[in-house]
Amino acid sequence: MLSARLLRIRRGGRTVLDGIDLAVGPGDVVGVLGPNGAGKSTLIAALAGELVPDRGTVEIDGRPIGALDPDDRARRVAVVPQSTRLDFAFTAREVVALGRYPHRGRSTRLLDRRAVDTALAQADMTALAERDFTTLSGGEQQRCTLARALAQIDGAEADGQRDGRRYVLADEPTASLDISHQAACLAVLRGLAAAGVGVLCALHDLNLAALYVDRVIVLDGGRVAADGPPAAALAPDLLRRVFGVEMLRVDHPGRPGLPQFLGQGPMAPAAPVS
Amino acid sequence: MTIAIRADAPVPAPRRGPAMLVAGLAALLGVVAVVSIGIGPFGIAPGRVGAILLDTLLGGTAPADRAVDTAVLLGIRLPRIALGIAVGAVLALAGAVMQGLFRNPLADPGVLGVSSGAAVGAVGMIVLGERLPDLVPRLLVPWLQPTAAFLAGLAATAFVYAVARRGGAARPTTMLLAGIAVNAMAGAATGFFTFMSGESQLRMITFWTMGSLGHGSWGAMLPALLPLALSPVLLFPLARRLDVLLLGEREAGHLGVDPERVRRRAGAGVALGVGAAVALTGVIGFVGIVAPHVVRLLIGPAHRALLPAAALGGAILLLLADIAARMALAPAELPIGLVTALVGGPFFLWLLLRRGPRAC
Numbered sequence: 072m073l074s075a076r077l078l079r080i081r082r083g084g085r086t087v088l089d090g091i092d093l094a095v096g097p098g099d100v101v102g103v104l105g106p107n108g109a110g111k112s113t114l115i116a117a118l119a120g121e122l123v124p125d126r127g128t129v130e131i132d133g134r135p136i137g138a139l140d141p142d143d144r145a146r147r148v149a150v151v152p153q154s155t156r157l158d159f160a161f162t163a164r165e166v167v168a169l170g171r172y173p174h175r176g177r178s179t180r181l182l183d184r185r186a187v188d189t190a191l192a193q194a195d196m197t198a199l200a201e202r203d204f205t206t207l208s209g210g211e212q213q214r215c216t217l218a219r220a221l222a223q224i225d226g227a228e229a230d231g232q233r234d235g236r237r238y239v240l241a242d243e244p245t246a247s248l249d250i251s252h253q254a255a256c257l258a259v260l261r262g263l264a265a266a267g268v269g270v271l272c273a274l275h276d277l278n279l280a281a282l283y284v285d286r287v288i289v290l291d292g293g294r295v296a297a298d299g300p301p302a303a304a305l306a307p308d309l310l311r312r313v314f315g316v317e318m319l320r321v322d323h324p325g326r327p328g329l330p331q332f333l334g335q336g337p338m339a340p341a342a343p344v345s
Numbered sequence: 346m347t348i349a350i351r352a353d354a355p356v357p358a359p360r361r362g363p364a365m366l367v368a369g370l371a372a373l374l375g376v377v378a379v380v381s382i383g384i385g386p387f388g389i390a391p392g393r394v395g396a397i398l399l400d401t402l403l404g405g406t407a408p409a410d411r412a413v414d415t416a417v418l419l420g421i422r423l424p425r426i427a428l429g430i431a432v433g434a435v436l437a438l439a440g441a442v443m444q445g446l447f448r449n450p451l452a453d454p455g456v457l458g459v460s461s462g463a464a465v466g467a468v469g470m471i472v473l474g475e476r477l478p479d480l481v482p483r484l485l486v487p488w489l490q491p492t493a494a495f496l497a498g499l500a501a502t503a504f505v506y507a508v509a510r511r512g513g514a515a516r517p518t519t520m521l522l523a524g525i526a527v528n529a530m531a532g533a534a535t536g537f538f539t540f541m542s543g544e545s546q547l548r549m550i551t552f553w554t555m556g557s558l559g560h561g562s563w564g565a566m567l568p569a570l571l572p573l574a575l576s577p578v579l580l581f582p583l584a585r586r587l588d589v590l591l592l593g594e595r596e597a598g599h600l601g602v603d604p605e606r607v608r609r610r611a612g613a614g615v616a617l618g619v620g621a622a623v624a625l626t627g628v629i630g631f632v633g634i635v636a637p638h639v640v641r642l643l644i645g646p647a648h649r650a651l652l653p654a655a656a657l658g659g660a661i662l663l664l665l666a667d668i669a670a671r672m673a674l675a676p677a678e679l680p681i682g683l684v685t686a687l688v689g690g691p692f693f694l695w696l697l698l699r700r701g702p703r704a705c
Contacts, residue, residue, distance in 0.1 A: 119599055145601035152596060158448055159591055159646035172589050173601040223600065 072096050073118060073148070073238045073269055077127035080110075080117050080293075087113045088293045091127070095269040097236050100261055102284035102301075103273045106314055109290040111273040112153075115240045118271065119150045132236060145173035149220035151241035155212060157204050163215045164200040167191055170222035186225035187218075193259050194218035195252070209247040217244055217256060224268065239263060241272040245279065257283035277305060277318070277332045289313055302330050363650030366643055370657035377664045378430065382422045384668055389414050389422075428566060429558050429667050430660040432626050433636075435576050435618040437659020440633020441640075441651055442580050445587035446611050447509065447520055450638060451696060454498075454619045455630030455689075457520070458527025462501025463616070463623035464553055465534040466493035471549050472538045491569040495620030501527050502612045553627040556682025558667050569621040576618030577656070579610055584648035587611075591646065629682045631689020632659045632666075638696065 074094035120136035509520035636658035
C-alpha cells in the first residue's frame with residue numbers, strides 16, 4: 072500500500088496540497104483529475120518521495136518513504152514524467168535500459184535484457200528500439216519513457232528475491248499520445264495492475280478516466296474534492312464546481328453504467344441534461 | 346527491422362564496438378606519441394626513438410653515437426609528450442563530465458570559465474608567490490600553484506553551476522552566459538595580476554594564458570601530476586550515474602541517483618584535473634569539446650565507453666596540436682593554446698549552429 076495521510080506540501084510559500092488522504096493498493100488503478108494547478112504533479116512528486124511533507128506522511132507498505140534506501144525505493148516506485156528532454160543521442164533501448172540502474176548488482180545482464188525487451192514490447196517500441204531517442208516524435212518518446220518505468224519496476228532478480236510491492240506513478244502519460252496509443256498506454260497500466268502493481272495516474276481526459284480507472288480522485292485547489300468509482304465521483308455538479316464547465320454526461324452505449332462526457336461547444340444549450 | 350542482440354550487451358547497451366574504438370584510439374595514441382617524440386628542431390627517426398626507448402627500458406647504457414639523442418629524448422621530449430598525454434586526457438575527460446552534468450554538449454572547462462578561473466589562481470601565485478616563501482614551509486612551495494589553481498577552478502565551477510541552474514534545470518543560454526561572466530571576471534583578475542607583475546613574471550604569465558607543453562621537467566611537474574592523476578579516479582566511477590542524470594535531475598532522483606552528490610564529486614574532479622592541467626600547461630581550450638563530441642558521434646553518449654575513449658582522443662588531439670605548434674614556425678614555437686583555439690573555435694561555432702535556435 073502506497074499511502075498519504077493528512078499530507079500537506081508547501082512550495083514557494085504557497086500551500087499546494089493540504090489534508091490529502093489516499094491509498095493505492097496492489098492491483099489498483101487510481102486516476103487523479105483536476106484543473107491545471109490543482110496539485111496533481113505535486114501529489115505524484117510527494118508520493119515518489121521527492122518532496123518532504125510539511126505535515127502528514129507518505130508511507131510505502133507501512134514505512135515512511137523517506138526511510139527507504141534510494142535504490143530500494145527506485146525498484147519499487149517508478150515515475151512516468153509528462154515528458155523527457157534529452158540532448159544526447161541515446162537509442163530508445165539505451166533509455167529504457169537506464170531504468171535498470173537501481174537493479175545494478177542484483178540483476179544479471181540476461182535478466183536486464185529480458186526486462187528491457189519486455190518493457191519495449193509492452194510499450195509497442197520494439198520496432199523503434201534502435202532509433203535515436205532525440206529523433207522520435209513526442210508520443211514515441213513518451214512510450215519510451217513508459218517502457219523505462221516498466222523496466223524499472225521489473226522485479227525478477229538474480230537471487231529470485233522480490234522486494235515488496237511495486238507502484239507506478241504516471242503524470243499525464245497520455246498527454247502527447249495519439250488515440251490508439253492513449254488506449255494502449257492505459258491498457259498497459261491496467262495490465263500492470265492485473266499483475267499486482269499499484270498504479271496512480273494523473274489524467275485530463277474524463278472519458279479515458281471513466282473507461283480505464285477503478286477509482287478517481289478529483290483534486291481542487293490542493294484538496295480532495297471527490298474520491299470514488301468514476302460513476303460516483305464524476306458527478307455533473309462536482310465537474311461544474313471544480314472545472315467550471317458544463318458537460319453532458321451520458322451512459323456509454325456499449326457499457327451500461329459507465330459515464331462518458333460530452334463537451335457543449337460554444338453554442339451550449341442553456342440547461343445541460345444530467 | 347532486425348534488432349541485433351549481442352551476447353555481452355551491457356546496460357545501457359552501447360552500439361558500435363566501444364571496446365574496439367578504445368583499443369584503436371590507444372594504438373593511435375602510441376603511434377602519434379612515437380612520431381611526436383621524434384619531431385622537433387633536433388629530429389630523431391621513429392626507428393631510433395624505438396631503439397632508445399627499448400634500451401632505456403631494458404636498463405642498458407646508450408651507445409656513444411646515441412648519447413645526444415638519448416639525452417634530448419629522455420630529458421626534453423619524453424616529459425613533454427607525457428605531459429601532453431596527461432593534460433589532453435584530463436581536459437577531454439573534464440569536458441565529457443561537464444557536458445553530462447549540464448546535459449549540454451557545449452559545456453567545457455574553457456567555455457564555462459573553469460580554465461580561466463584556474464589560471465587566475467596560477468597567475469596570482471606567480472605574482473604573489475614571491476612574497477610568500479617566508480611564510481610557508483619550503484617543502485610546500487611547489488604545491489602552492491597547483492593548489493591555488495584548483496581552488497580558483499573549483500570556485501569558478503561552483504559559481505557557473507549555481508548561476509546556470511538558478512530556478513530549476515540548467516538552461517543552455519544561462520549556462521553559456523554564466524561562462525562568459527566568469528571568463529570576463531577571470532580576465533579582469535588575470536589582467537590585474539599582469540599589471541602588477543615585473544618583467545620576468547610577465548613572460549611566465551604570457552605563457553600561462555596561451556598554453557604550452559614546453560615546461561615539462563619531471564621534478565617540476567610532480568606536485569601537479571598527483572591531482573591530475575586523482576581527477577580520473579574521482580570521475581570515471583561516475584559514468585553510469587551521469588548516464589542516468591542525462592534524463593534530468595528529477596528523473597535521476599526517481600532512479601535512486603542523488604544529483605547533488607554526483608555534482609559535488611564531479612565538480613571536485615573537474616576542478617582538480619583542470620586546476621592541475623592549467624598549473625602545468627596554462628590555458629588550453631576546446632580539447633574538452635572536440636574530443637568527447639567526436640567520440641559520441643562514433644559510439645553514442647553512454648559514459649562508460651565515452652569517458653575512456655574521450656580521454657584517449659583528448660590525448661591524441663593535444664599531441665597533434667603540439668606537433669603543429671612546434672612545426673608551424675620552426676624553430677620558434679607557437680603557444681599550443683593558439684592552435685587548439687584555431688581548430689576548436691570554428692568547431693564550437695559549427696556545434697552551436699547545427700543545434701539551431703533551440704540551443705539558446
